[in-house]
Amino acid sequence: MDTRKEKFPYGIPGHNLSEIEREIPIEEPPVWPVNDKLKIIGKRVTRIDALDKVTGKAKYTSDVRLPGMLFAKMLRSNLPHAVITSIDISKAESLPGVHAIHLIENVQKEGEENKNGKYPMVKYVGQPLGGIAAESLEIAKDAISLIKVNYEKKPFVIDIESAMEMGAPIVFDEPITQQEDGGDVGEVHDGSKGEGNVRGPSTSSFFGGPRGDLEAGFKEADVIVERTYRTQVHTHMPLETHGVVVDWRPDMMMVYASTQNTNAVRNEMASIFNLPKSKVRVFCDFMGGGFGAKHSAGSFGPMAANLAKKSGRPVWLMLDRQEEHIAEGNRPNSIQYLKIGARKDGTLTGIEQRSHGTAGVALGAGVGRIAQILYPCPNFATEQYDVLTNAGPGAAWRAPGNVQGAFGLEQAIDELAEKLGMDPLSYRDLIDKSEVRKVERQRGAKLFDWSRRQPAGSGKDVVKKGLGVGQSTWPRFVTLDSSVEVKIHNDGGVEIRSSVQDIGTGTKTILAQVVAEELGLKVKDITVNIGDTFFPVGPGSGGSVVTGSITPPTRNAAFEAKKELLKLVAKKWETDVVELFIEDGQVGSNKNAELKMPFKEATKLMRTSQISKIASRSDDYGGFQQPWGLAYGDLGSVQFAEVSVNTDTGFVKVDRVVAAHSCGRPLNIGQLESQINGGVIQGVS
Amino acid sequence: MNKFSWYEATSIEDALQQVNSTVSEELYQPTNKASVFKSGGIDMFDWIKEGLLKPQKIINIRNIPGLDIISYDPKRGMSIGSNVTLADIASNPEVKDHYLALHQAVNHAATPQLRNMSTLGGNIAQRNRCWYFRSADHDCFRKGGDRCSARQSETGENENHAIIDNGSCVSVHASSIATALMAFNASVVIINVEGEKKKVTMDDFFVTAGKDIAMENILQAKEIITEIILPAPTKNTKSTYIKQVARESYDWSLGDVAVVFEVSGNTCRSASIVLGAAAPVPYRSMEAQRAIENKTINSENALAAAEAAMKIARPLAKNGYKVPLFVSTIKQAILEIS
């Protein structure tokens, strides 16, 4: 591949912004300068679908209505641990309006006796057992209540500490082959090792394994903090619940899905029903939110498809709030033991972490990589255990594991600072080697006015104030399998197509911004058609990968399409294409200011009715993805919080939060702020 | 949700002819043949959606003319029709001027959307808050069951439950507005199918769980609330209301306090102190009233009254925090009067 050298803006604006040289493929467009020199990128652009959303025009998956469509409801277990002896569906079947019933059964090879019984073992309340499709949701619900499930109860355990005890009821007596659902980028733990209900430990991540010698580290320490911290289970609760509408036509399976990952749902459905990927189309136009638990087809996806197959009709299957709480994912809890040692001068000498968490019947209750990488301590080890309980499965949630891990570590660092007699903010200046977070601390502290902080015990009122700081980090990930098509139509229209979905963060808007910037047009001139797997494959909305993965190919595709259009103009003007550009909707020439042609007119020069270019995410030009450094392990955030505590009632109130986050090149300031505000609000509530 | 028929009542008489049961009776002993009143429908439809209430007929009393009027007379006091929405009470200037604690209570109840829908009659007649009571999957005395899930020693989740009068059912009343109404010595006007009208004080309207586990108020089938009457305040009447919640934007009360005093100078001449979310029905604290009457309103006396109120508290396994919460809130409310 032919390459050329180019300089990229690199660093922290207002601090150390400079340039860095990279080799890029010769055909790629010139590197964009900093945002100040751009017209649309980095500006406060209103979401292109804002009006549709606030006026109710936007149609979400739950709004889909198709001719002949049936409504479905899942049958779920109401016991936490049991063997199903029989299921009687006769009454449900004969209820007028019921069209299809599907029960989940163990797969058994022909001719073999099924030693596991006909139905899967029940392991938690809310476990899907089957589903019914009927002419209305009310009929479907009534029919569900007419199904009689006969169980043989088994002892159960739902509490993490009881589950760890000897003699506790065993949740899985078979090894678990299922792997942890860490969103796009979680670690994959092996669920086969461990005893009783405890699995693990996991001791390493993609940042490596244990470092140094912990014992020696703690010997060197003058001060040691040893603590156990706990975090609770959270359920996700996006406004729109999980669900799909499946329209299984003779030629193709059409799936409308409320999903963070159209492509993954497509692949799952294709594999479950043994269909070629080209015959499954997953579509998600508007997405009512998701925080990590909507990456797969779940059990409701295949259920709707089975019911559609049996009834020969489209099937709507959206879950309700209760189902969301009990069965559709949660952020696991944690019990984290931390031991941290430091010398008198504050230098860290050892960090030991041991965690237990329960993701119910699933794995993935670790506490992430924060303790491993936030502060470069030479001696470090972690042991992260999963505890199985008879409860609904956990699922990825905004920085899976790291949220729990950051809470524990940052509490312990505060306690250490106190023991050392140091201010918690300056102590972080001392032990944190990240340049990004240093600047975040400085700017945040100024906005927050950290200097108001009083020593403990200063407040004499019933309501006391606390001022605190906490940090976190999340690496930069990119999905290279990210492609976009940009089309220029001969009526002047410009269209973007990709399977990438807009989870609600404003992906549609930033794609339009990128293309508008590249083509010298306005955001409103661009049509964004995404969330459809008939278009080029885009990334899943998880792990903070979307913007960094999908915007570079979007720009490249627009650049290629523009080049082709300008070639036609160059031919007409009998000039060289390299001197042509588009600005404010006009094609112009560097050489001859007289030459002007509106973009729309230029598109009429096309021989075919459209120019179509598809581009895919290039690799990072051998530079950015280093374990440490500005664009990877060194990222993160610093947040300051002012909190009042009523010492009579115990009520805690968060009065103010200042959040400083790093994000690479900001594409849309308003949407970026929304992301951070949303994160803070979710964290507080 | 079951299928039901819908009846649009045109008058009080018409409604009373149609009705044959109450939501309370039907929840305690379901017949699935009940005809019941619906006003704003907020509480009623919760029960229907959960599948616990399957009425045969819903009688919509929301559009009966004349039941949505607020009037105030300096001598006779205020009358609030049973169909007046919480939003209308919240924005009524006379409520704010003469019944400050009610104004505060209504503005802290539910959400703006819910206040637009909910009526005052429905608010005081809504059923108690208890997740077991309101879940089809759990056993509960109030649904005619034979155990109280909230009291179970290991598994009972009772952090929101009652600390006073909690010998049988330990749920708390849902209306935080009733706390203020009772403190103002409001009365409820009820008409029955024979056309007889009675006026009962809030204190008599509510029924403790010890007396009747099936209902929290005296309403019988074929009775309708038409208005709520608040006595006229004097120029020495002062009031305040405080509600403690886990989430400030909107939430159910963890403990709320309404205080209405007749004062002379800085002395409390007569006191009305009512606690919400403390007991299965709004609870008038005679102990606190006695402790503060004819005393100067100061920090020390306010605390003494608050502690007197909590002497009889018997917290459950998970709601011990409510005792200091009430001590602090009662004290703060009394001090806000001065």
Ligand SMILES: Cc1cc2nc3c(=O)[nH]c(=O)nc-3n(C[C@H](O)[C@H](O)[C@H](O)COP(=O)(O)OP(=O)(O)OC[C@H]3O[C@@H](n4cnc5c(N)ncnc54)[C@H](O)[C@@H]3O)c2cc1C
């Ligand atoms: C999320 C949420 C938060 C809430 N927070 C609060 C809060 O903080 N404080 C608070 O006080 N409330 C709160 N509420 C409760 C809400 O205010 C009540 O549900 C509402 O007031 C009920 O009024 P309604 O008109 O909708 O009653 P309906 O549901 O129509 O009726 C309730 C009951 O009263 C009966 N009824 C209604 N009118 C009459 C009448 N005239 N005569 C006889 N019987 C009648 C009905 O048969 C039914 O049994 C909250 C509700 C929700 C959903």
Ligand code: SF4
């Ligand atoms: S507290 Fe009352 S309402 Fe709740 S379960 Fe017990 S009896 Fe039922």
